[in-house]
Amino acid sequence: EPEVTQTPSHQVTQMGQEVILRCVPISNHLYFYWYRQILGQKVEFLVSFYNNEISEKSEIFDDQFSVERPDGSNFTLKIRSTKLEDSAMYFCASSEELAGGGDTQYFGPGTRLTVL
Amino acid sequence: EDQVTQSPEALRLQEGESSSLNCSYTVSGLRGLFWYRQDPGKGPEFLFTLYSAGEEKEKERLKATLTKKESFLHITAPKPEDSATYLCAVRRSSNTGKLIFGQGTTLQVKP
Numbered sequence: 001e002p003e004v005t006q007t008p009s010h011q012v013t014q015m016g017q018e019v020i021l022r023c024v025p026i027s028n029h030l031y032f033y034w035y036r037q038i039l040g041q042k043v044e045f046l047v048s049f050y051n052n053e054i055s056e057k058s059e060i061f062d063d064q065f066s067v068e069r070p071d072g073s074n075f076t077l078k079i080r081s082t083k084l085e086d087s088a089m090y091f092c093a094s095s096e097e098l099a100g101g102g103d104t105q106y107f108g109p110g111t112r113l114t115v116l
Numbered sequence: 117e118d119q120v121t122q123s124p125e126a127l128r129l130q131e132g133e134s135s136s137l138n139c140s141y142t143v144s145g146l147r148g149l150f151w152y153r154q155d156p157g158k159g160p161e162f163l164f165t166l167y168s169a170g171e172e173k174e175k176e177r178l179k180a181t182l183t184k185k186e187s188f189l190h191i192t193a194p195k196p197e198d199s200a201t202y203l204c205a206v207r208r209s210s211n212t213g214k215l216i217f218g219q220g221t222t223l224q225v226k227p
Contacts, residue, residue, distance in 0.1 A: 004159075031213050043160065043203065043217040056212035091159050098213050103148060105215060107159035
């Protein structure tokens with residue numbers, strides 16, 4: 001069964017460092033998303049991406065964040081200068097389309113980011 | 117403002133003891149309501165999508181229902197392996213797919 005994969009599973013970094021979180025969405029999916037979940041809190045939307053453009057971004061997704069689809073399979077989230085409050089689980093998700101039954105978002109296993 | 121509230125926050129059941137989880141929502145133009153299961157340290161695992169009031173979906177011991185203001189996830193004769201956090205999320209009528217999640221209900225089923 002196709003699944004979303006994410007690497008690394010755990011990333012530890014120093015405050016102020018840049019990190020890149022990687023995702024491989026399901027192969028025939030066209031819509032891609034990043035969410036994050038701070039320990040004990042809700043899953044929060046960060047950004048949606050379609051046709052090589054950001055469709056929507058949340059208030060959390062400030063200038064320190066960027067997304068990219070560098071090739072036909074990978075989807076990345078970059079945090080330029082990490083802060084302590086960026087420590088969270090980051091989930092990548094993908095969906096086939098935005099209508100009907102194809103709008104189900106399938107999530108990856110997550111990357112746990114720890115900022116020291 | 118769009119909002120999703122789940123209750124209870126935590127639920128303890130004995131194996132075989134049926135119950136329901138609630139998800140109340142306020143959203144401008146509901147496009148879909150989604151139920152996910154999340155195990156500790158893992159990503160949300162898709163369970164159901166509901167699109168219109170009156171719709172019901174079933175899978176094994178789980179049944180999801182939808183009204184204009186809330187959704188219920190009914191668990192019939194649960195087993196210990198059903199222990200997890202159950203997340204509800206809504207999507208409004210937009211072209212971006214953004215999901216708004218509730219805080220989840222953590223279910224523990226004791227043998």
